[in-house]
Amino acid sequence: MQKTLVVIDIGNTSTTLGLYRDGRIIRMNRMPTRERASAGLARCLARMAGKHTPVGVALASVVPVATGAWRRAVRRVWPKADWLEVHHRLNLGVGIDYPSPETIGADRLCNASAAVDRYGAPVIVVDFGTAVTFDIVSPAGNYIGGIIAPGLPLMFSYLAEKTALLPRIEWGRGVHDVGKSTKEAMRLGAIWGYRGLVREIETELKKRLGWKGMKYCATGGYADRIMRGTGLALKIDKDLTLYGIGRIYELNRTK
Structure with a gap:
């Protein structure tokens, strides 16, 4: 029987x-991150798992206050399940050539691990989340660092907070070549601006690193909507981070 x-x-x-x-990731679900009671999180876990009883639970978190709530929820639903929290001291399947590895976000380590396994090194992962991050694995298979820029949620909220008339907006697509409303203009600016950001950083990295055979992939909640139709050679990989978490669990727990 396959273990889940x-x-x-x-x-x-x-x-x-x-x-x-x-x-493989056989099921996935996204929900807002906010402080919740462990009972509510436990119900989310039970719905996600359905008929499956997991042998373990692996977690990567950049929100320390949420980590404990999820751990308590896991113990409510599966008291005997193994638990693993991703950190830099585990076997990641990639080396780390970075001066302060303890400061690297767990999600970035998972992305690097998954990208090397799926695409090989050297590879750059672009992750579109609250921040947009570029994480770089060298030809030797070592995580060497990256680049961090503000993400779309920060852009939308900052414009609304710091201006008198610009509204807070949700994601949407512009339908004209130029914005015909304030909201449409903001959305077009986000889409085209972030495409330009990725192009420019990709160009600079190619020039500065000079590595042959570089692979690129994109993940995160906004990756498909931002990168679709750009012509950039980025493979959109929606479950990359989750796959990396699963892979790291296997590297550290499989005997």
């Missing part, structure tokens, strides 16, 4: 749950 693992990626804006089995 629950994987959890806690980000600043959203939390993604998944079921990992036989090297």
Whole structure:
């Protein structure tokens, strides 16, 4: 019988749950990250797992206050399930060539691990979340660092907070070549601006690193909507982070 693992990626804006089995994510669900009672989180876990009883739960978190609530929820639903929280001292499947590895976000380590396994090194992962991050793995298979820029949620909220007339908006697509309303203009600016950001950083990294055979992939809640139709050679990989969590669990727990 195949063993099932629950994987959890806690980000600043959203939390993604998944079921990992036989090297694949077979189910995933995204929900807002906010402080919740462990009983409510336990119900979310039970709905996600359905008929499956996991042998373990693996978590990557960049929101420390949420980590404890999820752990308590896991213990409510599956008291005997194994627990693993991703950190830099685990076997990640990639080396780390970075001066302060303890400061690297767990999600970024998972992305690097998954990208090397799926695409090989050297590879750059672009993750569109609350921040947009570029994480770089060298030809030797070492995580060497990256680039961090504000993400779309920050852009939308900051414009609304720091201006008198610009509204707070949700994601949407512009339908004209130029914005015909304030909201449409803001959405077009986000889409085209972030495409330009990725192009420019990709160009600079190619020039500065000079590595042959570089691979690129994109993940995160906004990756598909931002990158679709850009012509950039980025593979959109929606479950990359969850897959990385599952892979790291296997590297550290499989005997």
